[in-house]
Amino acid sequence: MRAFVITAPQQSTVIDIPDVHPNPGDVLVEVERVGICGTDVEFFNGEMAYLHSGNAHYPIRIGHEWTGRVIEVGDQSDSHWLGKRVTGDTMLGCRKCARCIGGYQYLCEDRFEIGIRNDYAGALAEQLIVPTLALHEIPNSLDETIGAMVEPGGNSLRAFMATQVTPSERLLILGPGTIGLLCAQFAMAQGVEVHLAGRQGRSLEFAKNFGVASVSTSDHIPDTNFHGVIDATFDEAMPAKALDLVEPGRRVVYIGISHKPSLIDTRELVLRDITAVGILSASPGLAQTIEIFSQGSVDPRPLVADVVGLSEAGKVLSGWRPDGAGAGPKIHIDPRK
Ligand SMILES: [Zn+2]
Numbered sequence: 001m002r003a004f005v006i007t008a009p010q011q012s013t014v015i016d017i018p019d020v021h022p023n024p025g026d027v028l029v030e031v032e033r034v035g036i037c038g039t040d041v042e043f044f045n046g047e048m049a050y051l052h053s054g055n056a057h058y059p060i061r062i063g064h065e066w067t068g069r070v071i072e073v074g075d076q077s078d079s080h081w082l083g084k085r086v087t088g089d090t091m092l093g094c095r096k097c098a099r100c101i102g103g104y105q106y107l108c109e110d111r112f113e114i115g116i117r118n119d120y121a122g123a124l125a126e127q128l129i130v131p132t133l134a135l136h137e138i139p140n141s142l143d144e145t146i147g148a149m150v151e152p153g154g155n156s157l158r159a160f161m162a163t164q165v166t167p168s169e170r171l172l173i174l175g176p177g178t179i180g181l182l183c184a185q186f187a188m189a190q191g192v193e194v195h196l197a198g199r200q201g202r203s204l205e206f207a208k209n210f211g212v213a214s215v216s217t218s219d220h221i222p223d224t225n226f227h228g229v230i231d232a233t234f235d236e237a238m239p240a241k242a243l244d245l246v247e248p249g250r251r252v253v254y255i256g257i258s259h260k261p262s263l264i265d266t267r268e269l270v271l272r273d274i275t276a277v278g279i280l281s282a283s284p285g286l287a288q289t290i291e292i293f294s295q296g297s298v299d300p301r302p303l304v305a306d307v308v309g310l311s312e313a314g315k316v317l318s319g320w321r322p323d324g325a326g327a328g329p330k331i332h333i334d335p336r337k
């Protein structure tokens with residue numbers, strides 16, 4: 001089968017590798033769609049923190065936002081999965097340690113992350129091995145585009161829910177990328193008044209047609225009180241700014257990661273009774289994201305600008321956008337192409 005690998009910073013290739021077959025407890029998925037995100041770009045650029053901590057190495061097969069159909073099971077007792085469209089939890093804990101047993105497998109010290117951590121091969125290939133315990137079924141009413149948006153959706157849903165804003169309250173989202181826009185969609189579906197801010201550029205322009213109450217650059221955010229703020233940027237100045245902008249007693253949610261340390265003054269937290277929350281993983285939000293997408297109250301498809309083949313993944317990672325691509329921030333790969 002064909003697989004996409006990053007071999008060194010800025011270097012990638014599509015190679016032929018031997019077919020794989022699932023062991024008991026695993027399934028083999030024919031991959032139908034994979035999203036490319038900021039983490040993947042960091043792997044391509046050599047900036048990803050795990051490359052420096054020893055939790056990831058070149059060559060690496062990336063891809064953690066995916067959907068596909070189960071075509072082979074490792075154990076006959078899992079044959080009910082055959083033919084089902086699925087996605088999977090990226091985070092694969094050891095399932096033995098206290099954290100895993102306590103329900104925090106996505107924070108297990110020894111975890112694998114599909115396409116990210118400890119050399120677990122990712123979804124940018126024609127086929128992918130996934131443990132059955134990580135699988136989530138995607139109903140047939142949802143297409144591949146939506147299926148591959150479940151992972152970023154899970155992260156965004158968790159970030160939105162962590163703000164604890166209620167209908168008709170005001171939420172400020174910093175960062176008009178995929179995560180910020182998905183947060184906005186989940187919030188608007190709940191009747192929250194959403195304000196988006198970010199750097200001037202294509203994504204901010206795209207956000208203007210998104211039905212939010214305001215879109216502004218980060219220096220011209222409306223002068224009002226926000227009942228919650230989400231930082232979904234890569235900008236090291238934004239975490240402190242988020243803290244400045246939130247109402248006393250409320251919550252700031254951090255889901256973006258900057259390359260440089262992003263400092264906040266904890267006296268602000270204390271003196272204004274603010275709660276700061278970090279969100280690492282989609283894991284506890286995946287099932288509910290699939291449910292919300294199935295109900296149709298949130299449709300992530302406008303965020304996907306285009307779908308290209310496996311051999312174009314390297315160009316996408318270096319910032320290329322196909323001619324005629326839509327205005328959304330996300331590019332999808334179909335490994336069958
Ligand atoms: Zn991602």
Ligand SMILES: [Zn+2]
Pocket residue numbers: 093094095096097098099100101105108109110111
């Ligand atoms: Zn564990």
